[in-house]
Amino acid sequence: MTLPLAHSPLESARFGLRVMRGRFDRVDEKAVLETLLADGADVAILRGPTPLAAHGLQRYGMSVIHADTLVYYACDLNRLEHRALRNADVVIRPAHADDVAAVEALVIAAFDAYRSHYHANPLFAHADVLDGYVEWAMGYVRPPHEARATWVAVKAGEVIGFACCARDGTIGEGVLYGIHPDHAGGGLYTDLIRHTQSAFAQEGCRSMRVSTQVWNYAVQKVWAREGFFLSEALDTWHVNALLSAGDALSDHSVNFSQADVDAFASLTGDRNPMHTDHAAARDAGFDRPLVHGMRVGAELSRLFGMEAPGPGTLLLRSSLSFLLPIRTGVSYRLTVRALPRPVGRARLAVATVRDADGDTCVLAYCDLLKRT
Structure with a gap:
């Protein structure tokens, strides 16, 4: 698939x-x-x-x-009524090469306090998210592109607002708008919306769309007043798998013998025939007995406590997913990676046990705290 x-x-x-x-x-x-x-x-x-x-x-x-x-709003430009701009002392014009530095500074000022889906994830630093907005805007300011345009709002020679736009056939999109915080609340955002609506209509676009996070009510109120209607809503999920991040703690071969499994069964009292009886395992469709899942967990405990990070380590939490069976007498690859430890908190370790084909048999997430 x-x-x-x-x-x-x-x-x-x-x-x-x-x-x-x-x-x-x-x-x-x-x-x-x-x-x-x-x-x-x-x-x-x-x-x-x-x-x-x-x-x-x-x-x-x-x-x-x-x-x-994320919510999208759309506007039928064929039914658009021309509305005058509210700020007579502001000029809205196409951005040019000399505006690059001003727009970059404006993006930082306008989006420093803005919260997007990236901010919901503790793995993403605020500074990196803000750099992403700058990178996004610069992709519309430079180099010139026939399907992209950036408008800037200028007052007394200062760039105080911008609108990054794109066109796909007869559909225009207001991709990214920003107003300097010192000039917010004076109708400048409304003026940029009206200007870009008119610009798209003059280019022959039939409709225009804009989008924002659902909590951003202020801009949605403007859109509703300017002829937009809610057209689509999209959920965004982040899945933090952390399969390559951090430092390698261990990477070695493991092989659980039948004697090892029998000893674990004796210790725990789990003498399920699937683990100890070859005939029972074959009847269930396996060529040999299966290793207890918790025996694999015990190997992780031994590794954390004795090798990496080593003595003094406490295993505070573990979540083990058994995706494929571990068979006795077969070699597997155990790999463990760990993220840098946040101050005052446990360190997250991610372990995988893979077979000879590279398929993941066990996936484990463990919180480790080393007391030394």
Whole structure:
């Protein structure tokens, strides 16, 4: 099954994590998990029509965040009534090369306090998110593109607002608008909306759309007054898989013998024939007995306590998902990575046990605290 989930080079470079992104009508949780494991993804950003459900991925131990709901509004430009701009002392004109630095500074001022879906994820630093807005806007300011345009609002020689726009056939989109905080509340945003509506209409566009986070009521009120109507809502989910992030703690081969399994069965009292009896295992469709899942968990406990991080380590929490059976007498690859420890908090370790074909058999998320 091919999923609409692909590596996002720009976001990966910006945040220093392996980020994937895709749009879904429905989330197939198992298929998403398999894709994340195969890619070694750290974060997946899933977006789709509301209500989109992705919380079921939590069963695999991953942190799953409903990051936002994005709402789209549309306007029929064929029925647009021309309205005069409110700020007579402001000139709105196309941006040019000399405006690049001013627009960049304006993006930082306008979006420093704005909260997008990225801010819902603690893995993404605020400064990196803000850099993303700058990068986004600059993609419309430079270089020139026939399907993109940026308008700037200038007052007394100062750029105090901007509108980054795009056109796809007969559909125009107001992609990104920004007003300097010192000039907010004076109707300048309304003027930029009216100006871009008129510009798209003059270019032959039949409709225009804009979007924002659902909590951003202020701009939605403006859109409603200016002839826009709600047309679509999309949920955004972040899945923090963290399969490549952090430092490698261990990468070695493990092989659980039948004698080891029998000893564990004796210790725990779990003498399920699937673990101890070859005939019972064969009757169930396996070529040999299966290792107790908790025996794999015990191996992680031994590793954390004795090798990496080592003596003094406490295992505070573990979430183990058994995706494929671990068979006795077969070699597997155990890999553990850990994120840098936040001050005063446990360190998250992510462990995988893979078979000879590279398929993940066990996925574990563990919180570690080293007391030394």
